[in-house]
Amino acid sequence: MEEKFNEIANExxxxxxxxxxxxxxxxxLKALMEELGEINGKKxxxxxIGTGFFAMELRKRGATIFGIDPAxxxxxxxxxxGFDVQPGxxxxxxxxxxxxxxxxxxxxxxxxxxxxxxxxxxxxVTKPEGKIVIGVLNLLSFYGISRRIRGLFDRNxxxxxxxxxxxxxxxxxxxxxxxxxHINSSVFFNPSPPSFILRNAxxxxxxxxxxxxxxxxxxxxxxxxx
Numbered sequence: 103m104e105e106k107f108n109e110i111a112n113e114x115x116x117x118x119x120x121x122x123x124x125x126x127x128x129x130x131l132k133a134l135m136e137e138l139g140e141i142n143g144k145k146x147x148x149x150x151i152g153t154g155f156f157a158m159e160l161r162k163r164g165a166t167i168f169g170i171d172p173a174x175x176x177x178x179x180x181x182x183x184g185f186d187v188q189p190g191x192x193x194x195x196x197x198x199x200x201x202x203x204x205x206x207x208x209x210x211x212x213x214x215x216x217x218x219x220x221x222x223x224x225x226x227v228t229k230p231e232g233k234i235v236i237g238v239l240n241l242l243s244f245y246g247i248s249r250r251i252r253g254l255f256d257r258n259x260x261x262x263x264x265x266x267x268x269x270x271x272x273x274x275x276x277x278x279x280x281x282x283x284h285i286n287s288s289v290f291f292n293p294s295p296p297s298f299i300l301r302n303a304x305x306x307x308x309x310x311x312x313x314x315x316x317x318x319x320x321x322x323x324x325x326x327x328x
Contacts (some may be wrong), residue, residue, distance in 0.1 A: 114176070115155050125303045126289055130237075130320050131159055133288035133311075134208070137235050137324035141165040144203040147227060149192045149220075150210025154180035160206075161185075168202070170195060192220040197227045204228070208237040209320075212264040221279045228327045234280055237322045241266035244292035245319035269316035272323050280325030287311060287318025 117123040134156070135141075142164030148157050151169025153176055161167050161184075170190035171177050180187045190196045192207060193216050205224040214220040224234050239261075240246045246266050253262035269285060276283040290310030291299045299306065310318055 114153050114179075118155065121297075121300060122293070122295065125300050126319075129288045129303060129307050131156070133286050133320065133322050134235070134237065135163075137284070137286055137322050138204060138206070138233070141204065145201070146204045146206055147195070147197065147202045149195065149205065149207040149224060150213075151180050151185065151187055152176045152210075154183045154185050154187075156208055157185055158183060165204075168197075192223060195223045195227050199226055200229045201227050202229060202232065204233045204235065206235045206237075209239055211236060211238055212266065214265075217265070217275065218278075221275060225279055225327050230327060232327050233324060234327065235322065235324045236272070236276070237320055238267045238272060239264070240287065240317065240319055240321045241268050243289070243317050243319040245289065248293050267321060269321055272321050276323045276325050279328075281328045283323060283325040285315070285321055285323045287315050287321050289319035290314060290317065 118127045141160060144165045146160060146165045146167050148167060148169045151157055151171050154169065157167045157169060157180065167185055169180055169185050169187040171180065171187060172189060172191055177187045177189065188196050192210060192214050205228045207224065211217055211220050221236070228234055241250070249261040250266065253259045256262065269287070273283060273285055287310070288307065290306050291303065
């Protein structure tokens with residue numbers, strides 16, 4: 103899978119510069135920050151840091167960010183942005199026990215070969231009473247359905263072979279390893295929304311998170327180390 107990410111590393115962030123991408127990023131970042139809480143002065147590890155796109159926002163808010171990623175070209179971009187990034191997979195995080203205040207993964211666990219071990223490793227490197235936050239792509243969303251269908255017909259599609267999660271699957275996995283588990287979600291429109299939807303995205307987000315939480319495109323789970 104890292105070969106695919108190496109191939110698209112230079113173009114990876116460009117989608118977030120599109121009208122849809124800017125709206126999606128704004129919504130997802132807001133949902134993520136609600137789960138992270140106050141991060142000023144916190145030491146955070148991002149598992150699967152990629153290009154460091156989300157990490158830059160966390161750094162602006164006063165956090166010190168470390169990262170791991172298996173894709174060499176992604177690591178190069180993140181390092182060029184000033185992040186300390188090591189090669190590594192979520193199933194074998196190359197840091198000592200009880201190192202970080204928060205351990206974060208944003209859309210990386212979908213590629214894990216052993217998802218239980220992935221979460222166990224995130225817990226291991228987090229300090230006692232520290233926080234673990236995991237964002238995953240939702241199978242039961244407009245984006246999830248569209249990506250799975252596209253992957254059926256395109257062998258080179260980035261999302262082909264990824265494991266998309268359901269709200270209930272993610273909650274069950276979190277409950278096995280974390281305490282005080284909470285799941286939020288974000289982005290309730292399809293991948294090609296009309297301009298009317300983009301203009302009213304925040305209203306749709308408010309409605310979706312209140313009444314359709316299991317069906318947002320991004321699921322974000324937060325919990326504490328037991």
